[in-house]
Amino acid sequence: MANTHDMGFLQHLVVCPVCKAKLDFSPDLIKCTLCNLQFHQSQKDCFDLLPCHLPENNGGLWEKRQQEMEDWYRNLIVNPTNAYHCFVNDYTPYAPLLATLSGLILDLGGGNGIVRHFLPNNVQYIIIDPSLDWLRIEWLSIADRFPCLKTKPYFVRGVGEYLPFPAHSFDVVLSFWSLNHANHPERVFREVYQVLRSGGRFFVILEDMEPRWVDIIKPTFLGKGVSYAVSIFTQKLRHAISKEKWPLQNDHISIQESDIQKWISQGFEVVKRAWIGQYLTFEFLRV
Ligand SMILES: C[S@@+](CC[C@H](N)C(=O)[O-])C[C@H]1O[C@@H](n2cnc3c(N)ncnc32)[C@H](O)[C@@H]1O
Ligand SMILES: [Zn+2]
Structure with a gap:
């Protein structure tokens, strides 16, 4: 069995996600002392602060996308060796960056918390994620390779659009492959701005992003071989001529770089923009 943290630390930190x-x-119940919102609790190893009553989370497209994502991970963990390679491939390019982080870290859409494998031991780490699948016992099947999974992380069930944390709580927020799964990414940026301390860092890994023309001649693309760079170039050319949409995975929402520019204009500076593997990755500084 995975060890569970004493939830006291988290209980002292969380606030109503809405007000x-x-x-x-x-x-079995968490209640807001001001707006009276109620959150029924079904398990002992997390706090469930998912604001289900909000229209954003009621039925519809997000739940369908979420189901598809959960099915994909359930299939993945059926074969632990594949799952291990999948996480290693995705995370290894980020290992040097993750090793530099410190303080209190919020992992938004953090999944099973595997990123802890790459973080320094002395950080404090909290996940917010709407899916309870990540607390399932199946993830222990890769715990021999990722020993961090033997300890359950502090886990809050919730969404990035309604963060249940006081202002200026965190030194770092991570959104690794999760922003394209959200419903209202611009709201996520507003909430992250609130919970980060001034000078805090926000790391975002995006999916299904269209590269700029100049990106294609940079080492990230050329380094994968000329034929890969040519295939991206051709795809971009076709896209420019036909105006057809850039490919989008079924369980994702489309995000444009111009959207990101708008969402950060109120309080973030871009520290870094880089293509790492096939993912566009940003580091923002909360001013
Ligand atoms: C592709 S998974 C990535 C998980 C994890 N970051 C990792 O690297 O393995 C996307 C995650 O985003 C979560 N998610 C979906 N909607 C979200 C929202 N509105 N706010 C925060 N996380 C969300 C999903 O539940 C899922 O865990
Ligand atoms: Zn409230």
């Missing part, structure tokens, strides 16, 4: 007031805790 940000204090919460009242009883064993």
Whole structure:
């Protein structure tokens, strides 16, 4: 069995995801002391602060996309060796960056918390994610290769659009392959701005992004072989001529770089923009 943290630390930190007031805790229910929102608790190893009543989360497209994503990961973990290689491939390019992080870290859409494998031991780490699948026992099948999975992380069930944390709480927020799964990414940026301390860092890995023309001649693309760079070039050319949409995975929402520019204009500076593997990756500084 995975060890579970004492939840006291988390209980003292979380607030109402909607009005940000204090919460009242009883064993099966968490209640907001101001707006009276109620959150029924079904498990002991996380706090469920998913604001289900909000229209954004009611039925519809997000739940369908979420189901597809959950099915994909359920299939992945059926073969632990494949799952191991998948995580290693995705995370290894980020290992040098992750090793430099410190303080209190929020992993937004953080999944099973495998990123802890690459973080320094002395960080404090919290996940917010709407899917309870990540707490399933199946993830222990790769715990011999990722020992961090033997300890359950502090896990809050919730969404990035309604972060249940007080202002200026975090030194770092990570959104690794999760922003394209959200419903209202611009709201996620607003909420992250609130919970980050001034000078805090926000790392975002995006999917299905269209590279700029100049990106294609940079080492990230050329380094993968000329034929890969040519295939991206051709795809971009076709896209420019036909105006057809850039390919988008079924469980993703489309995000344009111009959107990102708008969303950060209120309070973030771009520290780094890089293609790492096939992913466009940003580091933002919260001013
Ligand atoms: C592709 S997974 C990535 C998981 C993890 N970051 C990793 O690297 O393995 C996308 C995650 O985003 C989560 N997600 C979906 N909608 C979200 C939202 N509105 N806010 C935060 N996370 C969300 C999903 O539940 C899922 O865990
Ligand atoms: Zn409230």
